[in-house]
Amino acid sequence: MPRKLTPYIFVLPLMIFIAVFTYIPIITSIDLSFRQWDFMSPDKPFVGFDNYRILFRSHEFWNSLKVTAIFAFVSVPIRLALALLIAAALSRETFARRILRGALFLPSVTSTVSIAVVFSWVFSTDFGMMNGLLALVGVDKVHWMQSPDLALGVLIFINTWKQLGYDIVIYIAGLQAIPQELYDAAAVDGGRKRHIFRRVTFPLVMPTTYFLLVISVIEAFQVFTLVDVMTEGGPAGATDLLVNRLYQIGFTLFDIGQGSALAVLLFILLVALAVIKSRILGRRVHYEA
Template sequence: MASLQKPARPISPRERREWLLFILLLGPNLLLFTIFTYWPLLYNVYLSFVRWNFLRPQKPFVWFDNYRSVFSSALFWEIVLNTLTFTVWSVGLTLVLGLALALLLNQPLRQRNAARAVLFSPVVMSGAVVAVVWSYIFDPRYGLIDQLLGLLGLNSPNWLGSTAWAMPAVIIVYVWKNLGYAVVIYLAGLQGIPRELYDAALVDGAGPWARFRHVTLPGLSPVAFFLSVTSILATFQAFDIIKVLTDGGPVNATTTLIFYLYELGFVTYDAGKAGVIAVVLFVIMLVLTLIQLRYLERRVSYG
């Protein structure tokens, strides 16, 4: 904010008015941000340096004890790995399947709009409801998947009851729920690619694959980038489905950083360690956001 107060030239009344308007427009938002975002953010950093159980009146300052104990626990790194697995698979599948479906739905099909609506509908459903329904689908004894695999003569894995299958189950549900969003964004991207480029490629004798490879893909790259960043940010915050579907288990197989934060904070009541996890998440998200912003800025200057 300090830099706002020292413009290079003396301030004319006109500029002063503009500054006033600027602050007037920004003020209410800034106030809300300060109260509900910046203050909790700073307070959380403070909490990460104290030992506190939410109940005691005193919060002894312990410097980096919480950080040391979090980073030295094997569980934390297991959870980091879980988070990476969940993020990479969820984002990867969403981007690839989303593109495939978007290309399909971009064709002049009958009932195309109906298909788009159906595909998008899981996005607007409540995560808790989705998780409850899928917990029935995954049941190894009477679930839908068991029935379908039974037709092929296969046994259903014990999806939610085994440490090996619980994470794939969560990823499936998460991708299913969020795929529609990626499809809609890709579709918008596809429609933004100028027709002339395809015409030119045709004239040059490019086949379908060459057209996809040299026109569609480059044309979609900004959209794909945007999607990957927003999806990564969203998967880092995925909570509802995990909470209802597996409750982070069995053992800790589906505990991600955000779920661990909840467990440390509101199950174990360890505000200090929960604060550490929140700081870790904050740093990760800040870096991702900066990367995205940098990229967008470059795009703007090219445009």
Template structure:
């Protein structure tokens, strides 16, 4: 009997921490989404689905969903494609490749606030390096963070620059796991580089790609810091994404009920997207692997 309970005894501390700081807050958010609370009073009257109805009828919520979906659609595929191309080059074992792996991965572990501040200066209209580079080619200055479409593109660039190092490292690990014998066999058969990449590399990388796709989509839906530091959801709501809207409702307007409702809706949305991806790509991933 002691052997049966001993493993649970060892994992009990981390389970208690997860219960206190993960599962209990999730349950509280779910409970508060059905209540009205201003974060200051003790009264938390039950309002049912009113918070959800208010959000669904809000034009700000519709705009935040649209902006977030656009951000995900235009950032995740670019990240994965660039990461695969760079990883295919950096898989070589030499000093330059090892140095470049570290250089690409460094932004991933760098403070998001520091990165956002630096890029705010870089894309500044008056003193930014981006406009200085454009001036070398006779291109007029651009208001990078003052135009909604350009501001969203800037955020996509910044987020890609920060996160792509992680994708590259995972892709390199996936490439290294592919047996070299397969490449030798295709070389003997006279297959071109493109055919080798299409029929050997890509299929065997499907599990890695699937993992990165799931992680990248979740991360893109939760982008907050660069939005808060660089644009604050502006201009004209052009970068007002779901997590930033959640922060603004919950911690600026102190409407914890609506903020919790938005958090629950975001959680459900991510679960649904993950299930859909698993349903359509899961069988292909496991079959190809």
């Protein structure tokens, strides 16, 4: 009996940690989504689905959902396409390519707050580097972060730059797992580089693409720090992503019930997207036997 219990004893601290900091908060959030609470009152009256009804009738919620969808479904394809192309160019082992991989990976492990502060200066209207460069070619000042048409694009650019290195490293690992014999056979058959990439590389790297697609969409739907530091959801709600809307409801307006309802909806949305991606791409993902 002690020998059978030994593995469970070893994992017990981790199980307790996960339960306390993951499962209990999830259950608590679901419970609070059906209640009205403002952090201060000891009472948490049950209000049923009222918090969800208020959200569905809120223009700010639908705007945040639209902005987040645009952010995710524009930034993720760009990231993955660039990452695959760059990874294909850097997959072979040389000293220079290793240094370049490290340089590209560095932003993904850099503090998001630091990146947001630096880019706030870069895209500053009056003394930013971008407007300084544009002034050299005679272009007037651009209001990057004050324009509803440009602010979201700036955030997409920054988030893509930050996360690209991680995607590249994962793609390189996937590319290096492809047997060289397949490339040699395709070359002997007279295949050109673009044909080999389309017929050999891309299908065999599909499991890596599927993995990155799932985690990238989840990450894109949870972006908060860039918005909080750089725009706070403005201008005119143009960068009001869902997690920023959740923060505003829960920790600015102190409506914990409605904030919890939004968190539950975000969780359901991410699970639904994961299931849809699994159904669409699952048949195209090939694993080695």
